[in-house]
Amino acid sequence: xxxxxxxxxxxxxxxxxxxxxxxxxxxxxxxxxxxxxxxxxxxxxxxxxxxxxxxxxxxxxxxxxxxxxxxxxxxxxxxxxxxxxxxxxxxxxxxxxxxxxxxxxxxxxxxxxxxxxxxxxxxxxxxxxxxxxxxxxxxxxxxxxxxxxxxxxxxxxxxxxxxxxxxxxxxxxxxxxxxxxxxxxxxxxxxxxxxxxxxxxxxxxxxxxxxxxxxxxxxxxxxxxxxxxxxxxxxxxxxxxxxxxxxxxxxxxxxxxxxxxxxxxxxxxxxxxxxxxxxxxxxxxxxxxxxxxxxxxxxxxxxxxxxxxxxxxxxxxxxxxxxxxxxxxxxxxxxxxxxxxxxxxxxxxxxxxxxxxxxxxxxxxxxxxxxxxxxxxxxxxxxxxxxxxxxxxxx
Numbered sequence: 001x002x003x004x005x006x007x008x009x010x011x012x013x014x015x016x017x018x019x020x021x022x023x024x025x026x027x028x029x030x031x032x033x034x035x036x037x038x039x040x041x042x043x044x045x046x047x048x049x050x051x052x053x054x055x056x057x058x059x060x061x062x063x064x065x066x067x068x069x070x071x072x073x074x075x076x077x078x079x080x081x082x083x084x085x086x087x088x089x090x091x092x093x094x095x096x097x098x099x100x101x102x103x104x105x106x107x108x109x110x111x112x113x114x115x116x117x118x119x120x121x122x123x124x125x126x127x128x129x130x131x132x133x134x135x136x137x138x139x140x141x142x143x144x145x146x147x148x149x150x151x152x153x154x155x156x157x158x159x160x161x162x163x164x165x166x167x168x169x170x171x172x173x174x175x176x177x178x179x180x181x182x183x184x185x186x187x188x189x190x191x192x193x194x195x196x197x198x199x200x201x202x203x204x205x206x207x208x209x210x211x212x213x214x215x216x217x218x219x220x221x222x223x224x225x226x227x228x229x230x231x232x233x234x235x236x237x238x239x240x241x242x243x244x245x246x247x248x249x250x251x252x253x254x255x256x257x258x259x260x261x262x263x264x265x266x267x268x269x270x271x272x273x274x275x276x277x278x279x280x281x282x283x284x285x286x287x288x289x290x291x292x293x294x295x296x297x298x299x300x301x302x303x304x305x306x307x308x309x310x311x312x313x314x315x316x317x318x319x320x321x322x323x324x325x326x327x328x329x330x331x332x333x334x335x336x337x338x339x340x341x342x343x344x345x346x347x348x349x350x351x352x353x354x355x356x357x358x359x360x361x362x363x364x365x366x367x368x369x370x371x372x373x374x375x376x377x378x379x380x381x382x383x384x385x386x387x388x389x390x391x392x393x394x395x
Contacts, residue, residue: 009136012191016131017140019190020124023085023182025147027092027120030175031061032155033162041168047105057109059353064116066349073122073342074205077335081127081193084120084338085186091118093179100172111172121348122341129329129337130193135273137329142269142322149258149318156251203333208340213331213390217324218347220286223382224320225348227293227375229355234300234368235310242303253307261314268319278323278330279389285319286383292316293376297369327389 009017038058042048076084095114102108125144132140162171208214239245239253272281292312299309325341332340362370 009132009139013132013136013140015189016191016193017128017143019185020128020131021140021143021147023185023190024124024144025151026178026182026185027089028148029151029155029158030092030096030178031115032152033159033171033175034058035155035159037159037163037171038168041163041171042105042108045103045105045108045168050105053105053109057105057112059356060109060112061116062349062353064113065119065121066346066353068117068119069122069345069349070339070342072119073126073338073340073345076123076126076338081123081130081338082186082190084123085127086183088118088120088123089179089183089186091115092120093176093183096172096176096179100169100176119345121345122338125325125341125345126329126338127190127193129326129341131191134330135276138269138273138278138322138326141326142265142318145318145321146262146265148321149262149314153251153255153258156254202335205336205339208332208336208343211331211340212388214328214340214343216385216389217328217331218344219385220282220320220382221324221344222347222351223378224289224317224324225351226355226358227289227351227378228317229352230359230362230371230375231313233356233359234363234371235306238300238306238368239303242301242306253310257307257311258314260311261318264315265318265322268315269322272323278327279391281319282323282327282389283383283386285316285323286379286386288312289316289320290376290379290383293372293379296372296375300368300372331390 035058038054042054042057047053072084072088092115095111095116095118098111098114099108102111125141128140128144129137159171162174166173236250239250243253245252268281268285272278292309296306296309296313299305325344328340328344329337358374359371362374
């Protein structure tokens with residue numbers, strides 16, 4: 001019998017995981033900082049009195065991300081992770097500078113398009129998969145997922161302060177600076193990890209596109225982020241209504257909710273790795289999402305019950321954010337991890353885009369409870385799709 005692999009991160013794995021999680025966190029903070037304040041701060045710009053133009057400027061980043069994830073992921077398989085990540089970060093910084101120098105909403109929209117064209121999420125996730133063994137990969141992915149959640153909470157506190165002291169331009173300069181920090185980390189801090197050797201008969205890109213288990217996982221991340229964005233169309237107004245909060249005080253809810261969800265998420269990830277029960281934990285988390293969404297219509301009528309339900313939602317969300325990219329990296333052919341994660345992140349971007357649109361339509365036509373019941377139904381479909389996931393191979 002072969003010895004049981006160690007579940008402790010090696011020094012190299014720990015360094016790579018912390019550095020890549022930090023890179024992801026800094027870059028996502030640069031994006032999240034815009035969300036709490038842009039709609040208000042953009043009013044002083046030329047064209048800023050048009051809600052449609054403000055929405056286009058906000059959404060342009062996601063649109064170019066969706067188009068560029070697959071090319072960047074495929075390029076990282078061919079040319080290596082580091083050069084592709086550095087190129088994407090240069091585009092992110094350049095777009096941020098264009099936004100910082102702009103006094104017109106049109107040019108901010110152009111800058112946001114340039115920011116989004118540096119679509120490095122797939123390359124960074126593939127880099128993390130390359131740097132970690134399968135036995136500890138989910139834990140490393142959880143570090144990245146946790147850093148993103150923490151970035152979101154920090155942005156809710158920091159964005160109003162930055163705009164208050166430096167205006168919208170100051171916010172974009174801060175985002176550009178965060179991009180420069182990411183460049184430094186990507187160039188000098190993250191250890192070199194060689195790409196997987198190419199087999200004699202390498203897999204074809206079409207095999208990734210049509211792989212049934214990868215399609216299941218892509219559908220999962222699409223559902224997860226559609227549900228997340230749709231929820232946040234209705235949850236902030238509910239907290240304001242039930243708790244008597246202002247929009248500037250919502251961080252007082254989000255910060256403890258997100259931190260509390262990490263407390264429950266970490267043991268779940270550890271159990272999945274120790275028992276090699278990734279598929280079972282994935283199904284359990286999706287089933288938990290069904291339950292939470294079904295409870296939200298009743299929970300939304302009280303401040304504390306809503307906060308407890310939201311904590312439950314983020315426990316499931318964070319577990320799934322850790323498990324799914326780890327599973328993609330295991331299921332995909334080793335020489336095409338970047339491409340597979342590119343498709344995965346494109347599905348994520350599509351979910352983010354549709355979640356806001358569909359959530360808004362449902363709220364207008366049927367109220368907040370319709371969003372929760374729709375999320376419950378979509379989660380149930382996702383659970384059925386996930387049930388057919390094949391046993392994992394070791395790679």
